[in-house]
Amino acid sequence: MRYTHRSRIAASAARVFAWHARPGALERLTPPWSPVRVLERRGGIEPGGRVVLRMPLGPFGVRWVAEHRDYEEGRQFRDVQTSGPFARWEHTHRMEPDGDAACTLDDTVEYELPLGALGRVVGGPMVRALLPALFAYRHRMTIEDLAAHARCDATGAARVLVTGASGLVGTTLVPFLTTGGHAVTRLVRDARREPGTVRWDPDAGVIDAAGLDGHDAVVHLAGESIASGRWTPARKERIRQSRARGTRLLAETLARLPHPPRTLVSASAIGWYGDRGDAIVDEDDAPGSGFLADVCREWEAATEPARAAGIRVVHVRLGVVLTPAGGALAQMLTPFRLGVGGRLGDGRQWMSWVGIDDAVGALHHALVTETLAGAVNAVAPEPVTNADFTKTLARVLRRPAVFPVPAAAARLAFGEMADALLLASTRVRPARLTATGYAFRTPTLEESLRRLLGRP
Numbered sequence: 116m117r118y119t120h121r122s123r124i125a126a127s128a129a130r131v132f133a134w135h136a137r138p139g140a141l142e143r144l145t146p147p148w149s150p151v152r153v154l155e156r157r158g159g160i161e162p163g164g165r166v167v168l169r170m171p172l173g174p175f176g177v178r179w180v181a182e183h184r185d186y187e188e189g190r191q192f193r194d195v196q197t198s199g200p201f202a203r204w205e206h207t208h209r210m211e212p213d214g215d216a217a218c219t220l221d222d223t224v225e226y227e228l229p230l231g232a233l234g235r236v237v238g239g240p241m242v243r244a245l246l247p248a249l250f251a252y253r254h255r256m257t258i259e260d261l262a263a264h265a266r267c268d269a270t271g272a273a274r275v276l277v278t279g280a281s282g283l284v285g286t287t288l289v290p291f292l293t294t295g296g297h298a299v300t301r302l303v304r305d306a307r308r309e310p311g312t313v314r315w316d317p318d319a320g321v322i323d324a325a326g327l328d329g330h331d332a333v334v335h336l337a338g339e340s341i342a343s344g345r346w347t348p349a350r351k352e353r354i355r356q357s358r359a360r361g362t363r364l365l366a367e368t369l370a371r372l373p374h375p376p377r378t379l380v381s382a383s384a385i386g387w388y389g390d391r392g393d394a395i396v397d398e399d400d401a402p403g404s405g406f407l408a409d410v411c412r413e414w415e416a417a418t419e420p421a422r423a424a425g426i427r428v429v430h431v432r433l434g435v436v437l438t439p440a441g442g443a444l445a446q447m448l449t450p451f452r453l454g455v456g457g458r459l460g461d462g463r464q465w466m467s468w469v470g471i472d473d474a475v476g477a478l479h480h481a482l483v484t485e486t487l488a489g490a491v492n493a494v495a496p497e498p499v500t501n502a503d504f505t506k507t508l509a510r511v512l513r514r515p516a517v518f519p520v521p522a523a524a525a526r527l528a529f530g531e532m533a534d535a536l537l538l539a540s541t542r543v544r545p546a547r548l549t550a551t552g553y554a555f556r557t558p559t560l561e562e563s564l565r566r567l568l569g570r571p
Contacts, residue, residue: 126218149170149171154178191209206223252566264295282336304316375421378426383490384414390403434543459520468495470563
């Protein structure tokens, strides 16, 4: 059996090939609704390169081993399954030039299902439905990423230091940067030295300053999760210190470097604004009240040593980041898929959300837009009420949503966190992103959810 997917891309064949050849391409091309875990990787896409994956298969997983063959620099490479779920699988990636500044990306898969005729009857319809969705996603991601990087070609490749690289946003940001040609160094706590890492321990005030020197930019995402447990006094203090103390250690160290970075993009959150009811707020509004607003104030203030040293500092205030890989959306999926989801409280509270690729896009925009400094709201242009969010998610999943969670029940289950995260209303406008020309990949909630969940 054979499947082919073609797209014209406004980039040269050499550029598209280079994007596929760089570290992170597999991660960028893997749909969020079908996570793949890399168990082992040897080499790149050149002949002899090999990757071992664990692929989801219903409630189970299957090991898939593929080797790279038939490599033609700037034009083609092929993945051949040596063991895995198919009786045969060969995937040819080909880039055909269409003038100097465009090409046709051709993905052709030739495959055979196991178990002969029985396999074709049982698995054939599923594979025939999966492949168009998979490759439509892959081609769209390729086109969008290349366009995003093309907008900043004048600045050239950069050396970027990233904290929180293993977190929800960091695991998407790093592959995006590396496929764009940037060299990424991860600031990590683990004492074992791995290639491309520098050690720090913010709790102990320890950081390898020499390893930080010479980077062009820093993206600071590290911090204790605010939604992974009840807010006991001890946990609240850990949340506060993980942001204020770690950020200050990093900012002070950057300020003292012989060759400091030009830019520090430091994550913050729309918790800055507190509970604002129906009021629309943007970056010019004063902070609100409450624990999260206090944390965000301290978090952003901790970057002052870097700003005072002449480093351009951008505070990217992230909204509710949507991805099935974790966070709020991942926690909602099981009850909604079972048909027992529903609104929280009265559902009138506003949710300022952002899809994972636009969260990464906003961080990248802050990195490369020299006119940006200070606060930048990373939220979609169309916030929704919790009731509308619930209805939209249920519609995308084709499930009912008729089991609301009363406010009292949310408070009983989550304590103080319920009022701050689940029941608070924050209607945020991305004024500075839109004013500086950022183009959202998925500006509406339904479009974002369908893309993240692989729903047509």
